[in-house]
Amino acid sequence: MAEPLRIALAGLGTVGAGVVRLLDANGDLIARRAGRPIEVVAVSARDRTKDRGIDISRFDWVDDPAELAGHAGADVVVELVGGSDGPALSLARKTLQGGKGLVTANKAMIAHHGLELAGAAEAAGVALKFEAAVAGGIPVIKGLREGAAANVLTQVYGILNGTCNFVLSKMEAEGRDFAEVLAEAQRLGYAEADPSFDIDGIDAAHKLSILASIAFGAEPAFDDIAITGIRHVLGADIAEAAALGYRVRLVGVAEAGGDGLFQRVHPHLVPLDHPLAHVSGSLNAVVAEGNFVGRLLFQGRGAGDGPTASAVVADLIDIARGEYGPPYAMPAAALSALPPAPTGDRRGRAYLRFTVADKVGVLAEIAAAMRDAGVSIESLMQRGANPDGSVLVAIVTHEGPERSVAAALERLRGSQSLAGEPMWMPILGD
Template sequence: MANDLRLGVAGLGTVGASLVRLVSEKSDALARRCARGVRVTGVSARSRGRDRGIDLSGIAWFDDPVKLATSGEIDLFVELMGGDSGAAEESVRAALSSGKHVVTANKALLAKHGVELAKLAEENGVSLNFEAAVAGGIPIVKTMRESLAGNHVNRVYGILNGTCNYILTRMEREGLAFAECLADAQRLGYAEADPTFDIEGFDTAHKLALLTSLAFGCEIDAGAIYVEGISSITIADIEAADELGYRIKLLGVAQRTETGIEQRVHPTMVPKSSAIARIDGVLNAVAVDGDTVGEVVLVGPGAGGNATASAVVADIADIARGDRTPTLGKPAAELEPYKPAGMRKHEGGYYIRLSVYDRPGAFARIAQEMATQNISLESIVQRRRAVRSDAPGSSQPAEPQPVILITYETTEAAIREALEIIASQNVIADRPQMIRIEKLS
């Protein structure tokens, strides 16, 4: 029909195939909700002959996604190829420049070029929507951009990567080592063959960068995020957290401070009583602290073909109805430059695990260095294990013992300076483990 919204879909992987199927199956419902038809009229992918389990008859095929993006056969370009440059960037720029609306699930592209692309969309009078780029099926972008417009946001944080959450959940529930849980995640399709992007926190960082811009009305600066993954987490850390009343989660946290905006991604001990602690498996959760509404927590599937396609369709429906909102919540020219926060006290303190040589004076030197850095200790736990004694006159140090320190509020700089000096004094056997403790409701 002449009034139908015509879609061009670039990328027919799990999400792209799910989207084509969903648009076909829900065509009547979409027409009623959008007051116009929505249909796929063009597609592009690497392989034309691959069986994707979808009917592409009557849909134009484009070998070049840029040609699809500028084709007269479409009104809206859906980018599902991935990557922060190359074909994804070229085709999105081409679509916007040609006056086509764009919907994308590409957090890497937006984390790197989001402000530029938002300006390009505004210059050409079209929409650039990205609900599916952050937390999969959770409608967090629409919530922050529209539903919380009457709030001054102080903090946004959450579990933004299902792979990491699955691994940490399995480690806790079954007492399995990190490597074993990662292998299972890869076998089940939750982790890539090269899992670095997920387990080292970069995927979470890209999503957090977008949430930060939406929350605080600032430009995107993914490079300013402190990033730490979960590959160093051990069963000893999981067990210690449990005994202390915490669970370990990989969190992305952005918050407003007196000196600027703080962005960080790292393993975190969260109270078992908190809502975020109860999010297990591949689920994602995002919490937003608003001055009017208080804390809002949204939970749901963070990945997967159907969940992500559902978020893409939500963006498409907004465009079909003529609903237009600035890409990042306000006009790109009005976004404030990102101002990083200065070093400050971490309100929840720190968990520190050391492998300390069991010999006279070792712990005294550790305690002395903590005092030198003005770090107060809330508790000290030593788990002694059976060890051999050193032979008389032997220069070989005794078997190291695990020691856990819980600090009161202190600065990140002080903790890192103390641990660096302690590591240089030959009193500990391994690299110190440090995990932040967050005070969450």
């Protein structure tokens, strides 16, 4: 058998320790599939004395993770430090410039610096692999980059954040409001102490940016993504959606067309007959539409030590086999710089929720704003009074341009009849 592929591992948190455990448990099988053993030779982490449930005494210890890039015994560096900049980016740059391959699970770094890093990897003739950066153990990057490589992909979208999906599923199943369920998710370890990156949609947007680049051959454009999280979704919204035959899910959507690249992360109403409506708990799912292959659905566990470590080691197996090409499926210089697509002409149906004062004339004011903006109302529901005397009004629109809905909401801005900010959610197409 060939010489081992030797790994320097930066970060021994949940995923890093999972990588070591996976290589220990399945080492013989991995060696047969890779054609050579894969061995960790050096590690770096914040605390050398921490008990991680693995034996690290057999590895070289390096205090500064950036020094792993120059470790003489390593062929590939695995970066599991995290963060878009700082030590992770410094390590990534030094690794590629030094002629070593890089495997990372760092979606923030790839979303913000992936184009630069891809160019550096190609110039050095080494691998840059990041399957674990999107959807944990689901092989969606490999599926788009390799399995669907012959197709023109017209759309890629999905549920990309397990924390948000857990919270929304729990609200749906138990009829509870957001803040209460989020607190439980934090107690159970499904949400961070500061959950902002998850619940405000940033994490999902990082992943969407990566998927869009691979799917459409476009330069990463994270800053062009319109991002709205789930912080303002009410239990009443979820109950209303259920009564209408929908479920609420945080969905990232990307499409490329003649007017540019459209990217959005936003809560959606998903029809019950759509596959994404049945993705519950902390699962992730990605749908891609190809002109020859049709609809592809990737679904599975999107986070955790096992799934993410599995994706990291799958990348290492590819490198051990010598199977790697341009990180974005085509050379970085061939990626298109697509402008952000305008949203006003996008057509679809929408759900609108207003919390309003329970008084005469409020419905007429809302209906007039819709009429004057050219929004056609399919259905309008008013629910009973809340303890503060306000009531919930929910509207489903007929298909129309998004600019009309935006105009209607702008007409109602500052109205004394509204007790809070309206909620707008697009309805996902079939």
